[in-house]
Amino acid sequence: MEDYDPLALENQLCFPLYAASKELTRQYKPLLGPLGLTYTQYVAMMALWEHDGITVGELGAKLYLDSATLTPLLKRLENHGYVQRERSKEDERAVIVTLTDEGRDLRKRAVDVPFCMAGCLKLAPEEALELKRLLTKVLQSFA
Amino acid sequence: MEDYDPLALENQLCFPLYAASKELTRQYKPLLGPLGLTYTQYVAMMALWEHDGITVGELGAKLYLDSATLTPLLKRLENHGYVQRERSKEDERAVIVTLTDEGRDLRKRAVDVPFCMAGCLKLAPEEALELKRLLTKVLQSFA
DNA sequence: CGCTATACAATCGCGCACGATTATATCATG
DNA sequence: CATGATATAATCGTGCGCGATTGTATAGCG
Numbered sequence: 001m002e003d004y005d006p007l008a009l010e011n012q013l014c015f016p017l018y019a020a021s022k023e024l025t026r027q028y029k030p031l032l033g034p035l036g037l038t039y040t041q042y043v044a045m046m047a048l049w050e051h052d053g054i055t056v057g058e059l060g061a062k063l064y065l066d067s068a069t070l071t072p073l074l075k076r077l078e079n080h081g082y083v084q085r086e087r088s089k090e091d092e093r094a095v096i097v098t099l100t101d102e103g104r105d106l107r108k109r110a111v112d113v114p115f116c117m118a119g120c121l122k123l124a125p126e127e128a129l130e131l132k133r134l135l136t137k138v139l140q141s142f143a
Numbered sequence: 144m145e146d147y148d149p150l151a152l153e154n155q156l157c158f159p160l161y162a163a164s165k166e167l168t169r170q171y172k173p174l175l176g177p178l179g180l181t182y183t184q185y186v187a188m189m190a191l192w193e194h195d196g197i198t199v200g201e202l203g204a205k206l207y208l209d210s211a212t213l214t215p216l217l218k219r220l221e222n223h224g225y226v227q228r229e230r231s232k233e234d235e236r237a238v239i240v241t242l243t244d245e246g247r248d249l250r251k252r253a254v255d256v257p258f259c260m261a262g263c264l265k266l267a268p269e270e271a272l273e274l275k276r277l278l279t280k281v282l283q284s285f286a
Numbered sequence: 287c288g289c290t291a292t293a294c295a296a297t298c299g300c301g302c303a304c305g306a307t308t309a310t311a312t313c314a315t316g
Numbered sequence: 317c318a319t320g321a322t323a324t325a326a327t328c329g330t331g332c333g334c335g336a337t338t339g340t341a342t343a344g345c346g
Contacts, residue, residue, distance in 0.1 A: 006257040007250065009189050009205065013271055014167050014260060016278035018182070019207045021164035022333075023285045024157050029335090039161070040302060046152050056325060062152065064162045067325045069303055076301080093311045093324040107150065114149040117157060122284035123277070128156055131277040134270055135159035141265035142166045165303075172305090183332060199295060210295045212333050219331080236294040236341045292343070303332080313322070 017138075027120055031113050035106060036080050040065075041073060042110070048083065048099050049107050055094040056085075064139075082106060160281075170263055174256050178249060179223050183208075184216060185253070191226065191242050192250050198237040199228075207282075225249060 009015055025039040032042050040063075047062045048054070054062075056070050063070075074097060077083045082103035088094040123131065152158055168182040175185050183206075190205045191197070199213050206213075217240060220226045225246035231237040266274065 005193075007189055007254060008193060009186065012186075012189070012257070013264070013275045013278075014171075015186055015189075016275060016282055017160070017167060018164050018186070020278045020281045021161050022207060023282060024160060026334080027285060028157075038301065043152065043155075043158055043161070046150050046155070046158075050148075050151060057323085064165060065302090066304070068305080068327075069301095071326055073302075087325095091312070091324085095325060110150060114155070120284070121156070121281060123280065127277055127280070130273065131281070132156045132159060134266070134274040134277070135156075135163045137266065137270070138163045138264060138274070139159055139166060141263070142170060169304080181331065200293085208332095209334070211297075211335080212331095214296055216332075230295095234294085234342070238295060288346090290343100290345085292341100294341080295339090297338070298336085300335095301333090304330095306328085308327070309325090311322100311324080314320090316317105316319090 024117075027117065028113070031116055035109055040069075041077055042113070044070070044073060044077065045082065045103065045106065045110070048097060048103070052099050052104075053096055055088065055096055057094065059097060077103075167260075170260065171256070174259055178252055183212075184220055185256070187213070187216060187220065188225065188246065188249065188253070191240060191246070195242050195247075196239055198231065198239055200237065202240060220246075 005011060028039045028042065032039060035042075037045065043063055044059065047059055051058070051062075056067055056074065060066050060070050074083060074085055078085055081100055084098045084100055085095055086098070088096050118128075121128065148154060171182045171185065175182060178185075180188065186206055187202065190202055194201070194205075199210055199217065203209050203213055217226060217228055221228055224243055227241045227243055228238055229241070231239050261271075264271065
């Protein structure tokens, strides 16, 4: 290992992580486009399908996003008719995000998306699990 | 596994990939800021330190980026004095990207960056290798 | 040689992503 | 209860990221 180059692209761990993430969201496009969603809007909807009626801050904590990203994104989802945004009565600082009927119905049209992605991801099931475990570990090391 | 939810955020492989990539570039910021680089500019410089004098298209192939992203990015690097852009004499369609002296010198100030990142990434060496292998495999499945 | 097809970079438009700031509401504390 | 501290979302500015389009240069082909 005498001539190991720490700055060679080939020797990076972070670069394939960065590149794979970009390529992945590109793969989602043909699946999400018909639903009128970008990838980030899709993960926001996933969070809301699980936890309807949470605040912008709570949503951001789940998605690792702040209000600078979420506020305009949620306005776009609102314009699409998928969510509703309203100030909390109990705490006027917080904004509650609620699914509309259309937003809830969208879930049915999205259930095939994870299955399609699993198909184009050429990993053995145990490799996919190990990858997820390692990525979660990386993510947690930045807590 | 009767009530397995394919749309739960917790069950996604792609979401931690997306989130980890974002958090990672955030970790790079304090290291790259003093060098006057963003993360994408940094990987572009890594590619150029290895292959000086390549075209925008060749650079894009290495980084999985197209000219819409690279042209403005390279102009910023040019304004910083790190690279030079000039039309190829042999093929006037192509633009050659060349490092300046300052761009080459920057490499010395960047050699510690991968080491610092390895430190904040709390993975065992064999886990890091396995993660890199799996990410590369994902990336190649989109060839 | 002329003419179409292809290649290449640049440009445009839109949507993240985020550090920093701002405005408002709530909390804490004396 | 008043006032400073904290919390929350919105806003602003900059830089990706990319699909689509444009303009120019080269290649291919009759």
